[in-house]
Amino acid sequence: MLILDCPCCGVSGEETEFHAGGEAHLKRFGPGSSDAEFHDYLFTKENPKGVHLERWRHANGCGKWFLAARDTMTLEVYGTYSAQTTEPPQDIKDKISAKRPGWSWREFS
């Protein structure tokens, strides 16, 4: 069971109040991209054992989307942050680095 803090409404809620929305920080490839790029955008997702960045929605709550950094192995939540960002905030990166030195996730580390 995860306890997530919604950065939009400030609720510290348990997992069943939220809905997971897949990988965070997706770079979209739409019209004009190659078939290979579009395929990878649709189907090639990160599935790490360890640090993972995900989208979540506060479905039974304020209804807003946000992003979460968590660990798929220990279920520790490193932090949640605004969906209106292109990379995790430095303080969350620092928290992950403290627990998992040398971590990386796509282009972030």
Added chain:
Amino acid sequence: MSDAKSALPGARYEGFVKLREMGLQGMITLRGDLASAKLAAAVQTATGTAVPGQRQIVTEGDRAAAWMSPDELLLLVPYAEVADIIAAIETALAGEHFLAVNVSDARAMFRLEGALCRDAMAKLSPVDFSEAAFCPGDFRRSRMAQIAAAMWMPDGQSLQVICFRSVAQYAFDLLSAAAAPGSEPRLYG
């Protein structure tokens, strides 16, 4: 005009807390920039209250304004006045980016009364209902078993719940079962 009826008119249950359906209640969803002075003035005119802070509800007589999300309020007003109030909001906010919708007939409202109302609600929602975390003035959206619900405490002895009208019977059955005599969890009282 058609004869408006609430979801479960007069539905009641008496267990270790009293449960009743609240009847027709005017509700307006107001979305927009909650920091805007124009919106604050429109809320003041509609409900006689200020714009509530994050996860708060402010009450004035038979009216209230509740914080639903960073860009959404729920205004509770007398059922018969909803159309006039929406017209006034639309005039006051002309030119702003906003939305005011009558959701009165899309919702159902229930009230739990009794010293153990926190205990009954705690069976259904993953929310900390202790006095330290939830007290009159707080407004919490969460779930009640399988359905979305919003709750607040009008006073220390009662708890009010709003859910979608389409699940009103389910909500009433849930709350009745949670209030069944002899099933008090006594977490909080």
